[in-house]
Amino acid sequence: MRRADRLSQILQYLRGGRLTTAAQLAERLEVTPRTIYRDIAHLIGSGVPIEGEAGVGYLMRDGYDLPPLMFTQEEIVALVSGARVLQAFGGTKMAAAAQEALVKIDAVLPEAARAQVGQVAVHAMQGPIPGGHWRDYLDTFEAAAQSQTRLGITYADEHGRGTDRIVRPLGVWFWGKVWTAVCWCELRDAFRMFRLDRILRVAELDRFRPIKGQTLRDFYETEAYRH
Structure with missing residues (x-):
């Protein structure tokens, strides 16, 4: 994470008079408390009205920095x-x-x-979604698609038989019941969609470069041609 992004997040966490310790900030931002202390000192030196001290916690009074968000x-x-x-x-x-x-x-x-x-009356209750590690795998596939990282997976078919694949994630889709990942499958040398609840194992490999004919745009064009 860039320092500028981290400083922005610290400001957001401290907004509204919420007392927050350096340890809590460090855990959320995945850095050391020492880094948080340096960032807080930098913000105070820049004129940000942060109150508090090490070992007690920090807060920032209402009214600083961003104007109120206006939504319909x-x-x-x-x-x-x-x-x-x-x-x-x-x-x-x-x-x-x-x-x-x-x-x-x-x-x-x-x-x-x-x-x-x-007063928003729209709610979402988790139903009988298949078990397994699909939540963690969803994060993994989404991040891999963003960073263009190849993944080694073990994928189970409808009968539970597993096969090892090396895939290039392109994106993830939610179908109202299950999540699927659209990938270029190196074993099949073709586009494949994998249900995340059927994945038994995931391991991150090396980065890949987009290849003509194997990109998400190519996938869309292929699907449009089929229909």
């Missing part, structure tokens, strides 16, 4: 509904990020808009 009622419903769906059906990291996003939105909304968030 429809936008609030969309944001809250989307976050709740991800909490129920997203990956492990996605669900945690969705929860934190709701906290941040609530912290910077005007009071009237904050009340509208609590």
Whole structure:
């Protein structure tokens, strides 16, 4: 994570007068407390009104930095509904990020808009989704698609028979019940879609470069041609 991004996240965590310790910030941002202390000192030196001290915690009073976010009622419903769906059906990291996003939105909304968030009547309850490690695998495939990282997987067919594959993840899709990953499968030398609940093992390998005929755009064109 770039330092600028980390400083921005620290500001968000400290907004609204929430007392937060350096240890809590370090755990959330996956850095050492020493790094947090340096970042806090830098922010204070830049004029940010952060209060507190090491060993006690830090906070930032309301009213600094960003103006209140302004959303229409429809936008609030969309944001809250989307976050709740991800909490129920997203990956492990996605669900945690969705929860934190709701906290941040609530912290910077005007009071009237904050009340509208609590009135959103759209909810998502996790149903009988197949077990396994699909939540963690969802995060892994999404990250691999972004970073263009090859994955070694063991994939089970409908009868439970497993085969080892090396795949190049291109994206993940949610079908209302299961998540699937669209990949270029090196074993089949073709596009394949893998249900994440049928994956038995995942290992990160090396990076790959997009190859003409094997990209997500090519996948879309192939599917359009079939239909």
